[in-house]
Amino acid sequence: MTLLDQDGVRLTVDPENDGAVATVTLANPDKRNAQSPAMWRALAAAGRELPGSVRVCVLRGEGRSFSAGLDRRAFTPEGFEGEPSFLDLARGPAADMDAVIAEYQEAFTWWRRPDVVTIAAVQGHAIGAGFQLALACDLRVCADDAQFAMRETSLGLVPDLTGTHPLVNLVGYARALEICATGRFVHAQEAERCGLANLTVPRAELAAATADLAAALVAAPRDAVIETKALLQGALQRDYEEQRVAERAAQGRRLHALAGLGE
Template identity: 70%
Template sequence: MSTDIPDADRTAWEKAGVRLELDGELATVTLCDPARRNAQTPAMWRALAAVGRALPGDVRVVLLTAEGSSFSAGLDRAMFTPEGIPGETGFLRLAASTDAELDAAIASYQAAFTWWRRNDLVTIAAVRGHAVGAGFQLALACDLRVVAEDVQFAMKETALGLVPDLAGTKPLTELVGYARALEICATGRRVGAEEAVATGLANLAVPAADLDAAAADLAAALLAAPRAAVIETKALLRGAIDRSYDQQRAAEREAQARRLRDLAGM
């Protein structure tokens, strides 16, 4: 894929609150609407999905970060009002659509959250301050999470009479288990840095001033490993939860055979 991304696309993405920076094998995606605490809109979701499609093929690691004191305060509440957001279909109008139209709309929103799990990428979320609702789910979309000590994760959808529907329920359950995931989602309570690390929700917690450096160090460590081996390893680990022990052993053998033959030039 070409590394040349049209300036018009970059400008449109930034207007929607998303900035993409490329540095060789590293891509940095920044939520850049700090005045609104990076509140999420369908336009932001379209921009995030477009960024995923536009990434050059040589990108190996994607770092997701945010400007300001909060990672993302979640969904823009204007989506719930009769006025809605200009140019967007508000939730009240969406609720009146057909089943197929409603399903298609939610699927289009989810596209912003799904590409982060691709096997050819390792994705890192650097999270500070509030990561609420859609913000929490965007952090969960990434493979790894480095958090500031002031982080506050919360899944507020249930309190609004909704469910988390932006592809966050599976990674949350995989990370912390069913019982804790249910309690976090049903109560909407805040999860701080210490609990996030203790439960596996975050890989590392650091002082807020050190967050960017810690995330950059992790990205550098990932880039130091051979790409093909990382891709195979990620695929093995992602598939492990759905395989039996014997199926996983077989998958390991198949992956190792590919690696050995590749290294031997066969």
């Protein structure tokens, strides 16, 4: 069932398992799923349109590449039709530029919402904004031809689409700095070794491996998965003793629910 199809983004929900699995597809393969402000608005809309039945959302790209990053028109004086060019933004008030970038970031923020586990299925290039979109998801399954690169610094910019926080958490500060500052490619095998990828499979097996992971996630009780995701996300901000308290509180809620006692 297709719920959204606009500006190179398609949202579908599988009717099996009571609509527990949704797929967001980057559907502009002729441009290797290059991103634009219109695509970012469509990605944000996909998050808003996600039905409450969805427990797992898969993000994939059609064609040879997951996403080759920002459409090069962004770096021209003309920019995108009907959009302020990046150069115009730079010349305008700082508050306006901040507000526009914050709007762009909305395409990347909802993937870590507490009630859904998100999986990026990555093949080919995931460059710049494409890399950051893959990082926005909770989990990443990569084809053996996947290539990640953070090119922003090489262009005199910084990664500003929410990718820096998950990158540091996944690979550590020193590796993250080296990846971003050099702009080099991180190939699939290295991505798995350093924690960027949960799993690397042959290109022909990417869809099946992603579906298997989604099915395994749906098999567990939903509320237990939600509580576990919240615990693990919060562990990044808590110290050891605070995490112990959080674990006890979460387990108390689960035991009350299983006993039919409510909160």
